[in-house]
Amino acid sequence: xxxxxxxxIGDAERVALNYAKPDIRPKLASFFALDxxxxxxxxxxxxxxxxxxRIAWWRDMLLASARDRPAGDVVLDAIGASWGGDxxxxxxxxxxxxxxxxAEELTADILSQFAQGRARPLAQAFGCAHEGLAKRAQQAGSxxxxxxxxxxxxxxxxxxxxxxxxxxxxxxxTPTGSMPxxxxxxxxLSRRSIRRGGHPLMVGRGAALAALRAGLIGx
Numbered sequence: 001x002x003x004x005x006x007x008x009i010g011d012a013e014r015v016a017l018n019y020a021k022p023d024i025r026p027k028l029a030s031f032f033a034l035d036x037x038x039x040x041x042x043x044x045x046x047x048x049x050x051x052x053x054r055i056a057w058w059r060d061m062l063l064a065s066a067r068d069r070p071a072g073d074v075v076l077d078a079i080g081a082s083w084g085g086d087x088x089x090x091x092x093x094x095x096x097x098x099x100x101x102x103a104e105e106l107t108a109d110i111l112s113q114f115a116q117g118r119a120r121p122l123a124q125a126f127g128c129a130h131e132g133l134a135k136r137a138q139q140a141g142s143x144x145x146x147x148x149x150x151x152x153x154x155x156x157x158x159x160x161x162x163x164x165x166x167x168x169x170x171x172x173x174t175p176t177g178s179m180p181x182x183x184x185x186x187x188x189l190s191r192r193s194i195r196r197g198g199h200p201l202m203v204g205r206g207a208a209l210a211a212l213r214a215g216l217i218g219x
Contacts, residue, residue, distance in 0.1 A: 188214035
């Protein structure tokens, strides 16, 4: 992973990447970078139409053939190098961020759709062939998506709604059993963040310890 791409990835996600298998690390890195780039589009869009146009560009790039994509963007180049012909599998990520962008009001249904859309390509990046493991990966990804969003939302009412949904997920769909170590790290940091009221995932002295423990045991 180049330093330019690493700069596009959040702190918790960079920590998780340290525990990823080398063969999937490039895919995960480009996924995290694209997710953060799309989140920045949403956060910085004063008008939803402009934000939709920028998200639409990324969706078009994901669906385009490699020869039709412009070179020079570190995230797009990384996607092409790591996902290759499977870049269209990242489309649910763009769709999810668009749902979040155009929502007039956040509801549990919208947040659930948003979290699941972000989680789907994350789970696919791990290449979980076993049905049970794929389900755990989707649940873990959804939990991470909610925790990550809560940590970046400034409106207290919206944060509480996100945390309420995340706590419900924890109570009925807590990912259990062994899973890829990078995913276990994200899950541990997400649980900790949710229980601490939506703090950023790597804030506090205990965050590194939680990541280390999960990375060592894989759950």
